[in-house]
Amino acid sequence: MHDATYTDNELFRLIAEGDEAAFRLLFHRYVPELRPLVMHITKTAAVTEDIIQETFLRLWISRDKLDTIENPRSWLLRIVFYQSFTYLRRQGVHTKAMDVIAA
Numbered sequence: 001m002h003d004a005t006y007t008d009n010e011l012f013r014l015i016a017e018g019d020e021a022a023f024r025l026l027f028h029r030y031v032p033e034l035r036p037l038v039m040h041i042t043k044t045a046a047v048t049e050d051i052i053q054e055t056f057l058r059l060w061i062s063r064d065k066l067d068t069i070e071n072p073r074s075w076l077l078r079i080v081f082y083q084s085f086t087y088l089r090r091q092g093v094h095t096k097a098m099d100v101i102a103a
Contacts, residue, residue, distance in 0.1 A: 008072035015059070016066040023063075026072075027056055034080050041084040051083045 006014070006025065014022035031052060038048040058079055059066070069075045 009070075012066040012069055012072045015063050018063065023056075023060060026059075030073075030076055034076070037077075038080055038084050041081075042087055047087055051080065051087065054083055055079045 006022070008026070008029075011022045011026045011029075015026065034052055034055070035048060038051050039045065042048055042051065055076065059076070066072075
């Protein structure tokens with residue numbers, strides 16, 4: 001297991017090389033920070049967990065590009081906010097559609 005003293009940039013570099021332990025360390029480092037942010041936006045625990053999982057899935061799938069990212073925290077926050085607001089946008093469209101159908 002990796003030492004918690006790794007910087008985010010070092011973890012991104014290790015993840016880019018396919019290091020699953022570094023991925024787990026980054027996940028456990030950021031989930032406590034990301035969960036309240038997403039929960040504040042979505043107001044739904046299940047959606048919050050889905051967005052966090054999707055964020056880290058995207059990170060793992062895009063791991064070959066991680067070594068070019070200069071600010072890992074900002075990159076993660078950007079993905080989380082994008083995912084959260086995409087959810088809200090879809091909910092808005094869904095609500096409008098349901099209103100039209102009900103009318």
